[in-house]
Amino acid sequence: MLGFVVRRLISALLVLFAVSVAVVAIFTYGPSDPARAMCPEPKCSVQRQDAIREALNLDQPIHEQYIDYMTGIVSGREIAAGTEAYECDAPCFGVSFIYRTMVWDDIKDRIGPTVSVAIGAGVTILLIGVPIGMFAARRRGTMADKAVIGSTLVIESIPYYLFVLLAFLYLAVSFGIFPQKGYHSFTDSPVQWAWALVLPWLALGMVNASKYARFTRGSMIEAFNEDYIRTAKSKGLKESKVVYKHALRAAVVPIVTIFGIDFGALLGGTIFTEKIFDIPGLGLRSLEAVTQSDLPVIQATTLISAAVVIAANVVVDLFYSVLDPRVRVT
Amino acid sequence: MTVSEVLIQGGPEPEIDPEPSTGEIAGRSPMRIAMDRLRSDKVAMVCAGVVLLYVVIAIFAPLLCRLFGVELRAGTPDDTDGFNFPVIGPPNYGFTWAAPLGLEPNSGNDLLAEWFYGARTSMLVASVSTVASTVLGVVLGLIGGYSRGWADRVLTFLTDLFLTLPFLLIAIAIAPILVDRWREQPALLDNASLIAMIAILSVFGWMGLARLIRGEVISLREREFIEAAHVLGMPTHRILFKELLPNLVAPIVVSFSLTLPATIAAEATLAYLGVGVTGRPSWGQTILRAQGWFEQYPLYLYAPIVGIVVLVFALNLLGDAIRDAFDPKSFR
Numbered sequence: 001m002l003g004f005v006v007r008r009l010i011s012a013l014l015v016l017f018a019v020s021v022a023v024v025a026i027f028t029y030g031p032s033d034p035a036r037a038m039c040p041e042p043k044c045s046v047q048r049q050d051a052i053r054e055a056l057n058l059d060q061p062i063h064e065q066y067i068d069y070m071t072g073i074v075s076g077r078e079i080a081a082g083t084e085a086y087e088c089d090a091p092c093f094g095v096s097f098i099y100r101t102m103v104w105d106d107i108k109d110r111i112g113p114t115v116s117v118a119i120g121a122g123v124t125i126l127l128i129g130v131p132i133g134m135f136a137a138r139r140r141g142t143m144a145d146k147a148v149i150g151s152t153l154v155i156e157s158i159p160y161y162l163f164v165l166l167a168f169l170y171l172a173v174s175f176g177i178f179p180q181k182g183y184h185s186f187t188d189s190p191v192q193w194a195w196a197l198v199l200p201w202l203a204l205g206m207v208n209a210s211k212y213a214r215f216t217r218g219s220m221i222e223a224f225n226e227d228y229i230r231t232a233k234s235k236g237l238k239e240s241k242v243v244y245k246h247a248l249r250a251a252v253v254p255i256v257t258i259f260g261i262d263f264g265a266l267l268g269g270t271i272f273t274e275k276i277f278d279i280p281g282l283g284l285r286s287l288e289a290v291t292q293s294d295l296p297v298i299q300a301t302t303l304i305s306a307a308v309v310i311a312a313n314v315v316v317d318l319f320y321s322v323l324d325p326r327v328r329v330t
Numbered sequence: 331m332t333v334s335e336v337l338i339q340g341g342p343e344p345e346i347d348p349e350p351s352t353g354e355i356a357g358r359s360p361m362r363i364a365m366d367r368l369r370s371d372k373v374a375m376v377c378a379g380v381v382l383l384y385v386v387i388a389i390f391a392p393l394l395c396r397l398f399g400v401e402l403r404a405g406t407p408d409d410t411d412g413f414n415f416p417v418i419g420p421p422n423y424g425f426t427w428a429a430p431l432g433l434e435p436n437s438g439n440d441l442l443a444e445w446f447y448g449a450r451t452s453m454l455v456a457s458v459s460t461v462a463s464t465v466l467g468v469v470l471g472l473i474g475g476y477s478r479g480w481a482d483r484v485l486t487f488l489t490d491l492f493l494t495l496p497f498l499l500i501a502i503a504i505a506p507i508l509v510d511r512w513r514e515q516p517a518l519l520d521n522a523s524l525i526a527m528i529a530i531l532s533v534f535g536w537m538g539l540a541r542l543i544r545g546e547v548i549s550l551r552e553r554e555f556i557e558a559a560h561v562l563g564m565p566t567h568r569i570l571f572k573e574l575l576p577n578l579v580a581p582i583v584v585s586f587s588l589t590l591p592a593t594i595a596a597e598a599t600l601a602y603l604g605v606g607v608t609g610r611p612s613w614g615q616t617i618l619r620a621q622g623w624f625e626q627y628p629l630y631l632y633a634p635i636v637g638i639v640v641l642v643f644a645l646n647l648l649g650d651a652i653r654d655a656f657d658p659k660s661f662r
Contacts, residue, residue, distance in 0.1 A: 014487070015487075015491055018491055019491065026503075153647075153650075154643070157591075157642055158642070159594075159639070159642055160599065161599045165602075169624050173624075173625070174625065261493065265496075265497065267499070268497050268498030268499060271498050271499060271502070272498075272599060275603065283498075283499065286499060286502060286503065287604065290604075291604065293506065302500060305496045306494065306495055306499075309494055309495070313494060
């Protein structure tokens with residue numbers, strides 16, 4: 001078990017390293033000229049741009065830039081931009097081109113809302129999807145089963161963001177059942193926090209739940225056909241005990257795996273959810289930075305969300321080995 | 331190999347249909363059997379018709395515009411009134427043939443023409459990038475599955491890496507950079523955003539298929555016909571593309587038909603987030619602009635939404651039908 005954990009952590013660190021290299025490389029070599037992106041022509045002279053280039057270490061080879069950036073995240077560094085110098089404490093993600101503020105100070109408050117949306121939606125997915133799938137599996141072949149599975153197919157065919165958008169336009173704007181705007185932090189007021197996020201959770205959760213309903217149904221039916229279920233039934237165990245204790249335990253394992261893989265997509269889903277509901281999260285900040293070509297901010301949000309996804313995958317894999325004793329051997 | 335990989339690799343297997351056809355023994359290829367099954371599937375045929383209609387609209391968009399007497403143009407101030415509403419057609423006036431879907435508020439662009447050309451953008455981006463990502467997935471999957479050493483390990487790592495990346499976040503971050511870079515080359519000037527979008531959707535779309543193909547190849551490469559080819563001294567690239575590839579048609583076709591709608595949806599999502607194709611009409615962008623008007627002018631919002639939903643729905647159903655047709659274990 002310990003070996004498995006260690007190996008899993010090492011591979012996660014490798015992935016994180018590769019992602020960070022890729023992100024730094026993309027943002028260094030990607031734009032034709034970061035200095036010009038930071039301070040365009042009429043505002044800055046060519047000499048000034050050269051100064052920026054030097055100050056940002058853009059003239060250094062890529063590996064030195066990478067080491068600089070990573071050192072900054074771990075232990076902070078000093079950034080000189082033209083005549084100004086910034087003391088950037090750890091974790092240092094650089095200085096915003098637009099606002100001239102520390103990127104970390106700018107985005108650290110944004111993580112909470114994004115995580116709130118993602119986790120809430122994740123819980124919604126499991127709370128809606130799994131019971132519906134179990135319902136359909138227990139009534140397999142009946143009209144109820146067909147109706148449920150048919151409607152999940154229809155919901156799934158509506159592109160994800162359109163579903164969220166329509167939910168917002170009708171339930172929040174037109175009918176005013178749910179609040180339109182306003183994010184409240186959990187520590188301020190848990191009730192307001194939850195109330196403002198109910199619709200985003202439901203909307204984002206519903207679309208994904210349809211997939212999980214079908215998935216649960218499939219793996220439950222598979223589990224029902226196993227010998228040990230027949231044994232449990234012939235022992236005279238109560239139906240509910242067979243379903244919830246014996247079958248569900250086996251069926252839930254693949255669901256957890258897929259959930260881990262989907263977490264990245266879910267985090268992506270929070271971007272347009274944040275945009276539609278105007279939730280001040282990482283995604284919204286990232287979109288804003290994209291329109292302003294604010295490279296350090298985009299770089300930081302990309303890196304942070306990749307790290308979150310990688311961490312989520314590790315957690316799921318470890319959780320998985322707890323759920324399924326067969327996995328622990330490797 | 332991680333646990334998740336084991337689970338994902340169980341895909342449809344290309345096997346010859348065991349059911350004998352009415353006593354007479356006829357050699358039918360798995361492809362033929364699948365096509366026959368598909369042809370007798372009414373839902374699939376209706377969906378194929380819908381998709382075909384979209385293809386026709388996309389290809390003949392200019393012709394259709396002329397047929398309806400509309401054109402893709404920049405609206406003039408005369409087209410909108412003091413409240414930025416169009417002076418003809420919906421929402422304030424009745425239906426008019428001059429602009430069957432009405433004019434766009436603010437700009438006065440013709441919405442029907444935008445819709446036709448939006449179909450074109452959507453179909454173009456989605457089909458090209460799905461073809462590209464399919465080719466990428468097949469090639470990488472073949473190489474990964476057939477080579478036993480470091481190449482396989484590197485490719486598996488790459489696949490895991492790309493699956494880990496949060497696609498939308500990376501896409502909105504990279505798209506402007508690519509556009510910025512490619513715009514400097516005169517040959518790409520107008521199409522920079524189009525090419526950037528295709529590149530992004532292709533580069534992030536191959537992982538699922540690569541895993542599937544890799545798994546199939548790992549089981550196929552131990553079979554006698556591959557060993558025979560190997561012993562005969564057939565070069566590796568011939569084994570890969572002449573021996574293995576024909577056995578992988580079913581998963582490739584199924585994956586293609588299910589990736590296409592996902593790509594269309596992804597393109598529309600990116601356009602809605604403001605990093606899609608610029609300089610040409612796109613459904614996603616129309617939705618973004620129309621969302622603020624939806625109470626006064628629902629048609630403005632619903633035309634592109636219906637466009638996307640019907641297309642994606644038809645493609646999804648068709649994809650499911652194709653999967654069933656190729657799967658010998660499924661009976662309808």
